[in-house]
Amino acid sequence: xxxxxxxxxxxxxxxxxxxxxxxxxxxxxxxxxxxxxxxxxxxxxxxxxxxxxxxxxxxxxxxxxxxxxxxxxxxxxxxxxxxxxxxxxxxxxxxxxxxxxxxxxxxxxxxxxxxxxxxxxxxxxxxxxxxxxxxxxxxxxxxxxxxxxxxxxxxxxxxxxxxxxxxxxxxxxxxxxxxxxxxxxxxxxxxxxxxxxxxxxxxxxxxxxxxxxxxxxxxxxxxxxxxxxxxxxxxxxxxxxxxxxxxxxxxxxxxxxxxxxxxxxxxxxxxxxxxxxxxxxxxxxxxxxxxxxxxxxxxxxxxxxxxxxxxxxxxxxxxxxx
Amino acid sequence: xxxxxxxxxxxxxxxxxxxxxxxxxxxxxxxxxxxxxxxxxxxxxxxxxxxxxxxxxxxxxxxxxxxxxxxxxxxxxxxxxxxxxxxxxxxxxxxxxxxxxxxxxxxxxxxxxxxxxxxxxxxxxxxxxxxxxxxxxxxxxxxxxxxxxxxxxxxxxxxxxxxxxxxxxxxxxxxxxxxxxxxxxxxxxxxxxxxxxxxxxxxxxxxxxxxxxxxxxxxxxxxxxxxxxxxxxxxxxxxxxxxxxxxxxxxxxxxxxxxxxxxxxxxxxxxxxxxxxxxxxxxxxxxxxxxxxxxxxxxxxxxxxxxxxxxxx
Amino acid sequence: xxxxxxxxxxxxxxxxxxxxxxxxxxxxxxxxxxxxxxxxxxxxxxxxxxxxxxxxxxxxxxxxxxxxxxxxxxxxxxxxxxxxxxxxxxxxxxxxxxxxxxxxxxxxxxxxxxxxxxxxxxxxxxxxxxxxxxxxxxxxxxxxxxxxxxxxxxxxxxxxxxxxxxxxxxxxxxxxxxxxxxxxxxxxxxxxxxxxxxxxxxxxxxxxxxxxxxxxxxxxxxxxxxxxxxxxxxxxxxxxxxxxxxxxxxxxxxxxxxxxxxxxxxxxxxxxxxxxxxxxxxxxxxxxxxxxxxxxxxxxxxxxxxxxxxxxxxxxxxxxxxxxxxxxxxxxxxxxxxxxxxxxxxxxxxxxxxxxxxx
Numbered sequence: 001x002x003x004x005x006x007x008x009x010x011x012x013x014x015x016x017x018x019x020x021x022x023x024x025x026x027x028x029x030x031x032x033x034x035x036x037x038x039x040x041x042x043x044x045x046x047x048x049x050x051x052x053x054x055x056x057x058x059x060x061x062x063x064x065x066x067x068x069x070x071x072x073x074x075x076x077x078x079x080x081x082x083x084x085x086x087x088x089x090x091x092x093x094x095x096x097x098x099x100x101x102x103x104x105x106x107x108x109x110x111x112x113x114x115x116x117x118x119x120x121x122x123x124x125x126x127x128x129x130x131x132x133x134x135x136x137x138x139x140x141x142x143x144x145x146x147x148x149x150x151x152x153x154x155x156x157x158x159x160x161x162x163x164x165x166x167x168x169x170x171x172x173x174x175x176x177x178x179x180x181x182x183x184x185x186x187x188x189x190x191x192x193x194x195x196x197x198x199x200x201x202x203x204x205x206x207x208x209x210x211x212x213x214x215x216x217x218x219x220x221x222x223x224x225x226x227x228x229x230x231x232x233x234x235x236x237x238x239x240x241x242x243x244x245x246x247x248x249x250x251x252x253x254x255x256x257x258x259x260x261x262x263x264x265x266x267x268x269x270x271x272x273x274x275x276x277x278x279x280x281x282x283x284x285x286x287x288x289x290x291x292x293x294x295x296x297x298x299x300x301x302x303x304x305x306x307x308x309x310x311x312x313x314x315x316x317x318x319x320x321x322x
Numbered sequence: 323x324x325x326x327x328x329x330x331x332x333x334x335x336x337x338x339x340x341x342x343x344x345x346x347x348x349x350x351x352x353x354x355x356x357x358x359x360x361x362x363x364x365x366x367x368x369x370x371x372x373x374x375x376x377x378x379x380x381x382x383x384x385x386x387x388x389x390x391x392x393x394x395x396x397x398x399x400x401x402x403x404x405x406x407x408x409x410x411x412x413x414x415x416x417x418x419x420x421x422x423x424x425x426x427x428x429x430x431x432x433x434x435x436x437x438x439x440x441x442x443x444x445x446x447x448x449x450x451x452x453x454x455x456x457x458x459x460x461x462x463x464x465x466x467x468x469x470x471x472x473x474x475x476x477x478x479x480x481x482x483x484x485x486x487x488x489x490x491x492x493x494x495x496x497x498x499x500x501x502x503x504x505x506x507x508x509x510x511x512x513x514x515x516x517x518x519x520x521x522x523x524x525x526x527x528x529x530x531x532x533x534x535x536x537x538x539x540x541x542x543x544x545x546x547x548x549x550x551x552x553x554x555x556x557x558x559x560x561x562x563x564x565x566x567x568x569x570x571x572x573x574x575x576x577x578x579x580x581x582x583x584x585x586x587x588x589x590x591x592x593x594x595x596x597x598x599x600x601x602x603x604x605x606x607x608x609x610x611x612x613x614x615x616x617x618x619x620x621x622x623x624x625x626x627x628x629x630x631x632x633x634x635x
Numbered sequence: 636x637x638x639x640x641x642x643x644x645x646x647x648x649x650x651x652x653x654x655x656x657x658x659x660x661x662x663x664x665x666x667x668x669x670x671x672x673x674x675x676x677x678x679x680x681x682x683x684x685x686x687x688x689x690x691x692x693x694x695x696x697x698x699x700x701x702x703x704x705x706x707x708x709x710x711x712x713x714x715x716x717x718x719x720x721x722x723x724x725x726x727x728x729x730x731x732x733x734x735x736x737x738x739x740x741x742x743x744x745x746x747x748x749x750x751x752x753x754x755x756x757x758x759x760x761x762x763x764x765x766x767x768x769x770x771x772x773x774x775x776x777x778x779x780x781x782x783x784x785x786x787x788x789x790x791x792x793x794x795x796x797x798x799x800x801x802x803x804x805x806x807x808x809x810x811x812x813x814x815x816x817x818x819x820x821x822x823x824x825x826x827x828x829x830x831x832x833x834x835x836x837x838x839x840x841x842x843x844x845x846x847x848x849x850x851x852x853x854x855x856x857x858x859x860x861x862x863x864x865x866x867x868x869x870x871x872x873x874x875x876x877x878x879x880x881x882x883x884x885x886x887x888x889x890x891x892x893x894x895x896x897x898x899x900x901x902x903x904x905x906x907x908x909x910x911x912x913x914x915x916x917x918x919x920x921x922x923x924x925x926x927x928x929x930x931x932x933x934x935x936x937x938x939x940x941x942x943x944x945x946x947x948x949x950x951x952x953x954x955x956x957x958x959x960x961x962x963x964x965x966x967x968x969x970x971x972x973x974x975x976x977x978x979x980x981x982x983x984x985x986x987x988x989x990x991x992x993x994x
Contacts, residue, residue: 010461017465025481029488144618146569148576148589149611152596152603160597215753221733222709223768223819224741237758249467256470260573264593275577278476281484286477290469297468312758313803 003319007305011298015291020067022290026283033060040283041084070287081284085277090288093273098292099173100269103185104261105254108192109247115193116200117236123201124208124239125231135201142198147257151191151264158187188265192257196250203246207239214238240311248304252297359619362612370423382421385412396599407601409592415602419609422583425498426613430568432502434560437509437567442556444510445517450525450544459514466511472573478504479579497581501574505567513559520555524548554628562621565614572610585610654725656827656859657683657706662719662729664698664705671932675701677883678719685826688853688860690870690891692906693880696928699863702880703829706861707744708736724826741768745820749832751812755804762800765819772823787818790855791848810841814848821852827859828852834869846873867906871895876966879903882929882939885958889967899961899974902940938972946973946983 030036037053038045045053054060058069073079080090119139123132158164165183173181211217212235220230259271270289277285309316373379380386386393386408394412398404406416448459466474482500495503524530525548533547575586585606592602664676676698683689693699704710706721708731721729723744728736748754756764765787766780775783781800788796791814804812813833820828830849834842850873853860862874870877870891877894879887879902887900898904905924926943929935935942941951950972961967973979 010464013461014464014468017461018468021465022469022477025477028481029485031488140618140622141615144565144615146572146610146614148573148586149607152589152593152607155593155596156600156604160600215748215750216756218709219746219748219754219816219819220756220767221737222707222740222746224737224739224772225767226737226771227733234756234759238756252468253470256472259470259472259476260576263577274473275476278473278480279579281480290473293470293473294468314757314805317806 004302004306007302011301015294015298018294019071019287019291020063023067023070023287024063026281026286027063027066039281043084074288074291080288083277083282083285085280085282085285090285093285094270094288094292097269097273100262100267101255101258101271104189104192104258104267104269105251107185107189108196108254109251111189111193112196112200115197116204119197120201120204120208121231121236123205124212124235125227127209127212132205136205139198139201142194143202145195147191147195147260148264150194151188151261154187154191155264184265184267188261188267191261191264192254195257196254199246199250200243203242204239207242208235211235211239237311241308244304244307244311248300251300252293255293255296353623355619356623359616359623362616363620366420366423366613367427369420370427373417373420379420380414380417382413382418384414386414387412396595396602399599400601400605406605407599409588409599409602410595415588415605418588419585419605422585422588422606423609423613425581425583426568426571426585429498429502429505429571430564433505433509433567434564436502436506437513437563438556438560440506441510441513442517442552445514445519446521446544446548446552448514449518449521450540450548452522456518460518463511463514466507471508471570472577475504475508475570475574476577476579478507479574501571501580504574505570508570509563509567513556513563516555516559517552520552521548524551554624558621558624558628560621561617561624565617565621568617569610569614655682656685656724657861658720658722659706660720660722662702662705662721663717664701664710665716665718667714667716668932673931674883674934675931676705677931677934679880679883679885680719681878681885681888683827683859683861685859686853686857687876688850688862688874690862690864690874690877691880692864692867692870692877694865694928696882696931697880698883698931699865699880700831703746703831703861703863707740707746707829708733709746738772741820741825742772742823743825744827744829745823745825746829746831747813747816747820747833750836751809751816752804752836754816755812757804759803760800761802761804761807761815765800765815765822768819768822783822784818787821788815790821790852791815791818793818808841809837810844813837813841813845817845817848817852821856824856825858827861829861829863831863832865833862835864835866842869849873867910879906882934883931884939884970886940886971887969889964889969893964893967897967897976899967899969899976900940900971901944901946901975901980904975905945938970945987946980948973948979948983 027036027039030039033054034045034050036059037050040053040057040059041049058065061069070081073081078091080094082088083090083093086093119135123135126132159166165187212231217230217234220234221227225234255271258269259275261267262269262272263275270293274286274289276282277289309319369376369379386398386404388398388403392412393404393408394410396408396410397412398408400407404414404416406414406419409415409418444459444463448456448463479497479500482495482503483497486495486500530543530547533543538546571580571584572586572589574580575582575584576590578587578590580586588606589603589610592599592606596603659682660680662676662679663674666673666675679698679702681689691699691702701710705717708728710717712733717729719729720727723739728739755761762781762784765784766775766777769775769780769783770777784800785796788799793799793811793814799807799811799815804815807815813836816833828849833849834845837845846869849860849862852858860874862870864870874891877889877891878885879894879900881902887894887898887903889898894903895907898907902924905922908922909924911919911921924943929939929942935952937953937955938944938951939955941947944951954972956970956972958968958970961969973983
C-alpha cells in the first residue's frame with residue numbers, strides 16, 4: 001500500500017500545482033487589489049464593497065495567500081465562489097451541467113468500448129484478412145478526424161438530410177423524458193463515441209495481435225480449447241493494458257472534446273459553460289470548474305493504476321512487496 | 323530421387339541474390355495513403371503560396387459579382403462562377419479556403435517547431451540525467467497533461483488578450499502569435515514524454531557507453547550521440563503532431579478564441595445556415611479534414627518506416 | 636507406482652488399439668514464403684506402437700519441431716502445405732481441419748512445449764489451467780475437475796497440491812512449471828504425448844527429474860511418447876527408438892541401444908562425438924560439426940549432409956542416398972552411401988588422419 005500512498009501524493013501535488021497555476025493565470029495582470037475586486041464582482045464597486053471583497057478573499061496579498069484562501073474555502077466551507085457573470089453561486093452553475101457532461105462521457109466510453117472490443121478482437125483473430133484491413137483504415141480515419149468536422153458532418157446527415165433529429169432541443173435528463181433525451185444526446189454522444197471507439201480499437205488490436213502470438217495461446221489451442229474461448233478468455237485478458245491506460249487518459253481528454261461537442265450541438269454542459277466563463281473572465285467559475293476537472297483526472301488516474309494490480313497478479317505481488 | 327527444387331545450375335549465386343533483391347525492392351512502393359497525403363499537401367501548399375499569381379483564385383476580400391451585383395447572403399452555390407459558392411458577405415468560399423491555409427500552416431508549423439525544441443529539450447534532460455531533474459520535469463509534464471488541452475488553450479489565449487493590453491512590451495503579439503505560443507505549450511507535454519522515453523532507452527545502448535568510456539562529457543554525448551538518434555522519432559511525432567495541432571487551431575477558431583482567418587472560424591460562422599447553404603460550412607470542413615488526414619497519413623507511414631511506437635494515437 | 640493412481644476417468648490405458656498408434660508415410664511440410672518454398676519436412680516416414688517412446692533428434696533447423704507440430708496439426712494454415720499420410724489409431728488425420736482436430740487435441744494427443752514460462756497463461760491460476768481441458772473434453776463439473784487436477788499434481792510429484800492449485804505460474808520454479816505442463820497434458824489421458832524439447836529450458840539437475848516424471852506417466856498410462864530434442868543425452872535413457880533428422884529428412888532410425896552402439900550415419904557419429912565427455916580433461920576442444928544446416932528453400936543436390944560430411948565423396952554430392960535397412964537388424968535404417976564401417980569410410984578416415992598429421 002505504500003505504493004498507493006506515493007502515487008496519491010504525487011497526484012495531489014499535480015492537483016495543487018495545476019489549480020495554483022490556473023489561479024495565477026486568471027488573476028494576473030490586475031493593477032491593484034481594487035481592480036481585482038472589480039473583476040471578481042463584474043461591476044464597479046463602492047469602497048465598502050471593494051474592501052469587503054478584498055478582505056474576504058485576501059486580494060491584497062500575494063498569489064500564494066490568495067490560493068490558500070481559495071483552498072480553505074473549498075475544503076472547509078465547500079464554497080466554490082460566486083459568478084458575477086451568471087449572477088449566482090458557482091455551485092448552482094455547476095450542478096445541472098455536471099450531469100450533461102458526465103452522461104456524454106459515459107455514453108461515449110461505454111458505447112466506444114462496446115464497439116471497439118469486438119472489433120479489435122475480431123481484427124486480431126483474423127489478422128491481415130479483409131476485415132482487419134478495412135477496419136484498420138476505418139479506425140485510422142476515425143481517429144484523425146477533427147471533432148468539429150465529424151460533428152458538422154453528422155449534423156448534416158442526421159439533421160439536414162434525413163431529418164431524424166431536431167436542430168435544437170432542450171437538454172433533458174433521461175429520467176425526465178427518455179425519448180427527448182435520446183433525441184438531444186444521440187448526435188453529440190455519437191460524435192464523441194466514434195473517435196474514442198477508434199482509439200480503443202487500435203490499441204486493443206495491437207496488444208491482441210502480440211498476445212495471440214504467445215506460446216500459451218498455442219498451448220491453449222493444443223489443449224483442445226475452442227478458438228472463441230482461446231481468443232476471449234486467454235487472449236483478451238492478457239491484452240488489456242494499453243486499453244486500461246487509454247481509458248484513463250481518454251476520460252480526462254473527454255472534457256476537452258466535450259467543449260466542442262457541447263458548443264456545436266447547443267448542449268449546456270461543463271464544457272460549454274467553461275468556455276463562456278473563460279471568455280467572460282469569470283474568475284471563480286473557471287477556478288472551480290478546472291479544480292473539478294483536475295480532480296476527476298487525478299481520481300481516474302489513480303483508479304487506472306489500481307486496476308493494473310487487479311488484472312495482473314504479478315504486479316499485485318510486486319507492489320505488495322514494496 | 324526427384325527433386326523439384328533443383329537450383330538452376332546456369333545462374334550464379336550473385337544473380338540469384340539479385341533476383342531476390344529486385345522482388346523485395348518492388349514491394350517498397352509507398353502505399354496509397356502516403357501518396358494521397360503528399361499529393362494533397364503539395365497541391366495545397368502550391369496553391370496557397372502562389373494564390374496571388376493564380377488567375378483562377380480571387381482575392382478573399384473581394385466579393386463575387388454577377389452582373390454588377392454582390393452575391394451576398396449565400397446567393398451562389400458551388401458552380402462555375404464561384405467554385406465553392408459564396409458566403410454571407412458574398413465572398414468566394416474557395417478563395418477563402420485557399421488563403422486561410424497560409425495561416426493554418428504557419429501556425430501549425432511554428433507551434434510544432436517550438437514545441438519540438440522545448441519539449442525535446444525537456445525530454446532529453448529528463449531522460450538523460452534522470453534523478454531529480456527527471457522527477458521535476460515529469461511532474462511538470464503531468465500537470466500540463468492534467469488539464470484538458472482545449473481548456474488550457476482557451477484560458478491562455480484569452481488571458482494573453484488581457485495581459486497584452488496591460489504589459490506594453492507584449493504589444494507586438496498579435497492573436498496569431500498568441501495562438502502559436504499557446505499551441506506550442508500544448509505540444510510540449512506529449513513531445514517531452516516521448517523524447518524522454520526514447521532518451522532513456524538510448525542512454526543504455528552500447529554506443530553511448532562506448533562514448534563515455536572514451537571520456538566524452540555529458541554535453542557531447544547528448545548532442546553527438548543521442549540527439550541524432552532521436553531525429554527519426556521527432557520527425558515522425560512532428561508529422562502526426564502537426565495534424566493534431568491544426569485540428570486544435572481549427573477548434574479554437576471555431577469557439578471564437580482563434581484568428582478569424584481560419585477554417586474553424588468559417589465553419590462556426592456559417593453553421594447556422596447549414597440547411598440552406600451547406601457549402602459555406604462543408605468545404606472548410608473538408609479542407610480541415612483532408613489537411614489533418616494528410617499529415618496523419620504521412621506520420622503513420624514515417625512511424626512504420628522508423629519503427630516508432632507511441633507516435634500515432 | 637505414483638502416489639495415488641490416475642483416476643478411472645482419465646485412464647486411457649484400457650483402450651485397445653489394433654496396429655501401430657501413429658503411422659507416418661512420406662510426410663512433407665512446406666511453407667510458402669516470399670523467399671520461396673521452405674521444405675521444412677521433406678519426406679519422413681515411421682511408425683510408433685502403443686506405449687513405445689520415439690526420440691527425434693536433430694540440430695535446430697532439421698525440421699524436428701515442425702514435424703511434431705505438423706503431426707498434431709498445430710501449424711498455421713496460411714501458407715502451409717502438408718503432404719503425405721498421417722494415421723493416428725488407424726484413422727487419417729493429415730487432412731483434418733483444425734476444427735476437426737480440436738476433438739483430438741488434449742484428449743488423444745497432447746503436447747508439452749519447450750518454455751514453461753511462456754507456455755502457461757500468466758494471468759490464470761494453475762488449477763484453472765489444468766481443469767480447462769477436463770471441463771471441455773470430459774464435461775466435468777468445476778469441483779470434479781479441481782479434484783482431478785489435484786490428483787494430477789500429485790501424479791507429477793508436486794508437493795502441497797492444494798496450495799499450488801491456487802497459484803500463478805510466476806510463483807513456481809521452472810521445473811515445477813514443466814511438471815504442471817505435464818499434468819495439463821495428462822489431464823484427459825491421451826494415448827500419445829509429444830514432448831517438444833521439454834528439458835531445454837531447465838537446469839541440468841531438473842532435467843532428469845522431468846524426464847523421469849514423463850517416463851513414469853508413460854508407464855502408468857501405457858502412453859506413446861515422441862520426444863523431440865537436440866540433446867542425445869536426453870533420448871539415451873528414455874526412448875525405445877531414435878530417429879535422426881537432418882535438413883528435413885529422416886537420415887537414420889534405430890532402436891536406442893543399437894544406435895549408440897552401431898550407428899551408420901556420419902552425422903549421428905558427429906552428434907555423438909560432440910558431446911563433451913566426463914573422462915576428458917577440462918578445456919579439451921569440443922568436436923563440433925563444421926558448417927551450418929542446409930538452406931531449406933534450395934537444398935543441396937544429393938545428400939543434404941554432404942557439404943559438411945568429413946567423409947564426403949563425389950557420389951554423395953550428386954545422388955541422394957535412399958533409406959536402406961541394415962542387413963542384420965530390420966529396425967535399423969539409414970541413408971548414406973558410405974556409412975560408418977564401410978570400406979570407403981575407413982579410407983576417408985585414413986585420408987583425414989594423414990592430412991591432419993601433415994599440418
